[in-house]
Amino acid sequence: MSRNQQINEEKKEERKKKILSGALKLFAKRGLVATKISDIAQETAMSQGLIYHYYNSKEDIYTELIKTAFKKLIEACYILEKTEATPKGKIIMAIEGLLKGLTDNEDTALYHLLIAQATVSDVTPNEARTIIKEHNTVPYDVMTRIFEQGQKDGTIYHHNARELSILFWTTINGLAIYKSSHGAKSFTPDLSIITSMFFKK
Amino acid sequence: MSRNQQINEEKKEERKKKILSGALKLFAKRGLVATKISDIAQETAMSQGLIYHYYNSKEDIYTELIKTAFKKLIEACYILEKTEATPKGKIIMAIEGLLKGLTDNEDTALYHLLIAQATVSDVTPNEARTIIKEHNTVPYDVMTRIFEQGQKDGTIYHHNARELSILFWTTINGLAIYKSSHGAKSFTPDLSIITSMFFKK
């Protein structure tokens, strides 16, 4: 690829990112169907036709966002699992990291909301649905393993580890959704309240 | 009103209930815009035109459901508050009742999901938005008061009571959303795990 081609490629990627970023806000808050291409065009200060220069359809943009959402989430999960720390330490890091993301970065809550919506909705495009099916269990699996290890070393309550994991993620999810409507800075719960669900005293 | 008129009124109410019940499932799972009147017609085995005999618009049906959702929720809150029980007892009853509703009654999770969606979305019709604004704080207020009382009698941790209340509801909400996609019977967390966020040991 020539030098110019490469610059153009980068410009193109920039534009695509801009579209995705505008679309994320809209999709998360309105859902796939209620978000119009004209909304995305307006949000990104492009013409309607130009959007189609970068993406073939509205559903493509949506699916791309779902891909990114899981990529970020799963990457964070694996990093967490590989960290040098006790299970209890990992759980604290997970909650801290997630709460920090939800308060400091507007997009974090939107990504959570997007995944929640896409998982629940039955108008989710097939390609996105497939991605969800393939990746959705990873965060649950990772947290289940960490809880199991914490039960072995005696720091975590002996409930079913899978259920603890589900409760962990549903709690985070509930918070993310609350923050999506009340604002990222609206409120951040005390770390110790959430951990008290899992840690022995 | 004559006897016949009264019977007709009842029949009419029956039909309206049937529409609402079908629409609840669809709205909760697809959102307002993605749900077509033809979907509701199919779900309730009526013709498309007939729906308009009972409701003036799709948004009217939606708004009616939001009204019902809050009516049920707020009524339960007030009953809880008036019950003869200690604050701790009330919190246990609340969680038990909510979990039971979420597992035994399909509609419960759907109502929670509907409220969550309508609160977050910015395509929610104005009338529905007004209802939310007027009623949304009630459940938070009621639980805040109960937590405060529990702090006075020494059974509840001394975190900010409002924040405990928000955490309480976001946790329930997260669970409701999980159940909406994984099925009402998919999993029910142990009562004691959730209460451990709030109760001193």
Place this chain on the structure above:
DNA sequence: GTCTATATCCAGATAGAC
């Protein structure tokens, strides 16, 4: 009350000029 047929509108996607 219930249905079918249809007017009307609007959104997704495309075509083609620049």
Place this chain on the structure above:
DNA sequence: GTCTATCTGGATATAGAC
């Protein structure tokens, strides 16, 4: 690459027969 104009399909809501 970017825009404007337009085609096309589909959804809301209405009209009118039964």
